[in-house]
Every structure is written in C-alpha cells, then in structure tokens.
Amino acid sequence: MAYHTITMPKARRLLHLKDYLPNGLLREIRIHEVSVNRNYPEGAKYSCYLGDPETGEKIIGYDLHPGKGHYRHVRGRETLYEFRDLEALLDDFARDVQQVLEGKL
DSSP states (O other): OOOOOOOOOOOEEEEEEEEEOTTSOEEEEEEEEOOOOSSOTTSEEEEEEEEOTTTOOEEEEEEEETTTEEEEEETTEEEEOOOOOHHHHHHHHHHHHHHHHTTOO
C-alpha cells in the first residue's frame, strides 16, 4: 500500500478578528499569507464570516475553496466572488455587514 504525503502550505497569519456586534451577531475574519500555488494563486487564504451564534445561521461568508475558486455566501446562496485584493475583500465584507445591520441584506 502506497502512502502519499500531503503538504499544507505554511501560513503566516496576517489578520484574525473575532468579535460580537451589538446585535449579538458573530463577526470573524481570518487572513493568512501562504505560498503561491494552484490552490492559492494569490498567496492568500481567507475566511470572512458573519453569523448568528444562537441559531448557527451563516449570514455572510467570503472564502476561497481550494481548486474551486473564490466564493461569497449570503443567507444560504453561494455565488462566485471576483477577488481583486485583500483590501477590496475587507471593504466588500464590511459593506455587506453594514447592509445586514441596516436590514437591507
């Protein structure tokens, strides 16, 4: 029986924010710098999450599915996300969080 070694890219944490908004929603952002490879062509691994810890509902999510691409999740719907850079990612996520807080999303 042959065994294959799976090597994970070494990651360097660039940002980890986890807090609760005044309305009780959980916001968590994780961004790591990784070696550029076919799964992480931009050299970044990230997850931006806004959810309800009471119900477990994922309200907003941005993430990168290795080998599949960048995705945006909004209340159970998944769409492709056009990743430009980390600054734009954080801006897009902040905009969505604000829209949720205003009852628009």
